[in-house]
Amino acid sequence: MTKKIILLLIFLISIKITHAQEIINISGNSITVQEFKNTLMKNNHNREITKEYLDEYVELFINYKLKVLQAKEMGLDREESFVSELEMYRKQLAKPYLQAKEFKEDLVNEAYERMRYDVSASHILFKLDENFTPSDTLLKYNIAKKVKSRIESKEITFEQAVSEYSEENFNNGNLGYFTVFDMVYPFETAVYTTEVGGVSDIVKTQYGYHLVKVNDKRLAVGEVKVSHIMFKFPKGVVDEKSSDLIKSKAVEVYNKLNSGEDFTVLADRYSEDRSTAVKGGELPWFGLNKMAKEFEEASFSLESVGDFTQPFKTEYGWHIIILNDKKVIGSLDDHKEDIKRKIDKGSRNLLSELALLKKLKLDYNFTEHKYNKYRKNIVKESIDLDKLFAALLTIEDIERYENDNRELFSLDNIVYTQEDFKNFILDYQESGLDFEMMYQRFVDFTCLEYEESKLEEKYPEYKTLLNEFRDGILLFDLTSKMVWTKAMEDTIGLQKYFESNRENYIWGDRVEANIYTCADYKVVSKLKRLLWKKSKNMVTIKDMQESINKDSPMNLQINSSKYSKGDNKFIDQVKWIKGNSQIPTESDAIIFIEITDVIPSSEKNLSESKGKVISDYQNHLEDQWLLVLREDYVITINEEVLYSIIK
Structure with missing residues (x-):
């Protein structure tokens, strides 16, 4: 037994020594194999680690470290802007570590268990105002206590109590079905911990005191994906006659659906919700309490994919819905990350912080x-x-x-x-x-x-991450000074670089062309007649567009520009000679191309290639900067340790 313990200790010590081994030294600044490997593996993306790969990566790593060292020597890490930015990142990085992890796991598990069920509840609200005194609050509590006692003694029913006492009487206090995260946490807890038919203890939220009656509990309906065809109500009050007129349009489309016409085509053609009509009326996945109540009920009433509803009304208009897909609640692993995000955003996060504070006070x-x-x-x-x-x-x-x-x-x-x-x-x-x-x-x-x-x-991993952010901010600030800002502001240097490298900035062959998109062949006929007139200088492009689009602005669309190969798929399909070409498309539209000029290859001027020149000049400045850094610093690499990483 003793021998095994000794061998284990030797093994652990050897690992520690290996991790602490120096792999690179830059003018007395030691970099351990562990630090190098951490960075290597983070950027590796599952590539095979070979000698060639390590040789390439180690050079990039050294360049990075050289810049960071110079930034520190220049005192950039003491500048107020750097200290302020690092502090902001430090606060963000610390958040995951400033949590009571075991307590949060309990919250996640609790939320998932509740997520598996939908509950229907009614409530009585005794409102509290933020300006209430303690005596006002006590008075409200005592009223809630009295009402609960009257309900329990069967002196009045819960529904009668809602009518007599509740300060929010919408729908007679009935909230319908909801699920986890739909209500504030104390209210949700009261509902999920009360039996069906029972009345909760008095529960306090930021809105006041509540008494809650649980009407029903069922397995969660999950989420649905539907498409809809919508006929909108106009703004303002809609009378019965107007509603019936709009409904008649919905009924007409419903009859087309019943006769076998495609929902997607009908949505595209008739739906007045144009944001979804172009996608066949398709909506994102949704669950409870995300849509108007009538819309939600109609959606969840559909049983099989492809089933569609009769026209129904909401406050927004008349709708027809078709079911595209349904999904039930998955496993804990399926929902864990989403639950964690919702906990972080909601009132539960305060409970997690309180649990952490309690733990810290003990620790x-x-x-x-x-x-x-x-x-x-x-x-x-x-x-x-x-x-x-x-x-x-x-x-x-x-x-x-x-x-x-x-x-x-x-x-x-x-x-x-x-x-x-x-x-x-x-x-x-x-x-x-x-x-x-x-x-x-x-x-x-x-x-x-x-x-x-x-x-x-x-937490060593937190320290590593913070150091990476520290170095990253320094690298950004110094590169901005030495490369990016300089390339933008050094107009003389930029011009000199451009003049020395003109051969890299050349236009290929180009054409000057007009692309006409015609709604149908009638428009093409009109366009051809007008193009003849244009060739005689009798009309301009503007005259042509105004003439053809007199009835509809969609008849003719015109794009005029200079094009290189690859700029436009229609231009690439025609011969590059002066003249006109017609291109059919998969839709009803017809493309008509007019090439007005063929421009041979030529040198670009600086304004035409400025973005590319600035980018190249930045690369040039960075290369020159790295040459100077490599002369100023002494770099040694322990190749034996480096290549030991290869497995």
Whole structure:
């Protein structure tokens, strides 16, 4: 047993030594094999690692490190803009690590279990206003308590209680079916933890107190994909006569569907929702509470792909729907990432943060001083509380005392004082937050900031990622100064580079042409007559378009330009000689090409090729810069370690 342990320790030590081996040294700056491999594997994209591949990659890696080293030597990492940008990225990168992971997994599992069912519920709302006093809030709570007691004693039914007490009486309090994430978390929890037919305990949300009755619970209907044909109501009030007239159009299309005509073709031709009509009326996947209630009910009532509804009405118009596909709730793995995103965006995320704070306080032995309450009052008396609530405190509004260095609490044996709290109030005051809220925020902020300061020490992968961002910002800033901005602003250098490399900027053969898109052959006939007149200088292109498009702006579309090979598929289909050519298409439209000039190959001037010249000049500047860097720094590569990466 002892021998096995010794061998294991030797193995682990050998791994650690291997990872710490130097692979590259740039003027005394050591790069370990582990750092190199981390970058290599991140950019490898499953390519086979060969000697040739490593030789190529190591040169790119050295170029990258040389630029970063120069940036640091120039002090770019001390500039305010860099420090500010890195801090922003540091905050973003820290977010996944500032979570109570086990607690969040519980939230994910809970959400998935709820996702598997749809629930129907009714509620009674006792509204709370943000300006309510504690006594107002207590009064509302007691009313809710009284109503619950009356319902439980069967003195009144839930529906009667809705009518008599609820401050939101839409649809007699009936919310219909919904699923996880459709309601705020406390309300959702009350519904999913109450039996069908039962009434929940009093539940508080940001809207007030609620009593909830669960009407039904069923397996989740999942999502549907449908297409629709829509006949819109005009804006404003729609009377019965207008509605019936619009309905008659829907009925006419419905009859065409029944006689076997294609839904996609009918949607394209008749639907007044033009954003979807061009796609055959197709809508994205949707589940509960994403569409108008009538639209949702009609969609989920269809059982088989290809089934379609009779015309039905919503507040937006008359619709016909066809079912394209259905999908039920999948496995936890199928939904896990989507659930996590919704947790991060919703009120559940606050629960995750509270769980983390609780854990941090335990981990770092958060301890309030035994005189904490007294010392907090000293701070409270030293500030203008009205100005604090309005977030208008200035440095002059906070009195400072000699004993402000007294402890309020400690975290990981670090003491936080009255003075620290006063400074925090000044920096982070926010309208609507009273003194106790500010103190709680100070404690929470301190715990999170301390944990954030430990992340590089606790999580090597976070440290690696942060270093990559640090180097990436430096590289961007320096390359911008040395290459990108210089290439844009150095007009003399750009002109000289262009003159020295003119042979790289050549026009191939081109044509000057007009492309006429005709709606049908009648338009082609008119166009031919007008082209003859144009050849005699009797009409202009503008005259031609106005004449032909008198009845419809879609009769004739004209595009005029100079074209190279590959610029336009229709131009590529005709012979490049002066004259006219007609090209049929798969649609009803006919393409007519008029080549007015053939332009032989010629040199481009700078304005015609400026984008390409700037790009090439940037590459030239970067090449020159790297030559200088490689002369200024001493580079050594441990090839034995490098090629040991090959497996």
